[in-house]
Amino acid sequence: MITIVTGGTRGIGAGITRALVADGHVVIASYVRDHSAAAALADELEAVRVVQADATTAEGLDALFRPLRRAGEPADIAGVVTWLFGPEASYITATTIRVTGGM
Structure with missing residues (x-):
């Protein structure tokens, strides 16, 4: 699952x-000014992508969501399917879940 965390580097x-x-x-994870903290977190955690983006502006939001605009991979769909079969989704019925990666 891909998750966006604004201000997620400090x-x-x-x-x-x-x-x-x-x-x-x-x-x-977005950051506005502290590149060294963002780079350190990205070095620490392989599953983190850092993006310099101010989420209070249209340009910042575009930069923040740009990494999601890619072709999907089997793991992207598998993550949603696994979640649907888990206890967290036990109350979900008759809905469409779009796995589009922001495209």
């Missing part, structure tokens, strides 16, 4: 990023 955001990676997520 402090509480970095803690959330680490917890999500430990739970099996690939995380796109």
Whole structure:
């Protein structure tokens, strides 16, 4: 599963990023100014992609979601299917889940 964490490279955001990676997520973590902290987190966690983006601007949001615009892979679909068969999705019925990667 791919998860976006704004401000995800320092402090509480970095803690959330680490917890999500430990739970099996690939995380796109944004930062605005502190490139060294972002680079250190990316070096620490293989499943983290850091993006310099200010989520309060249209340009920043575009930069933040740009990494998702790619062709899907079998693992992308498998993650959704696995989740649907798990207890977290036990109350979901009659819906369409679009796995588009932001395209």
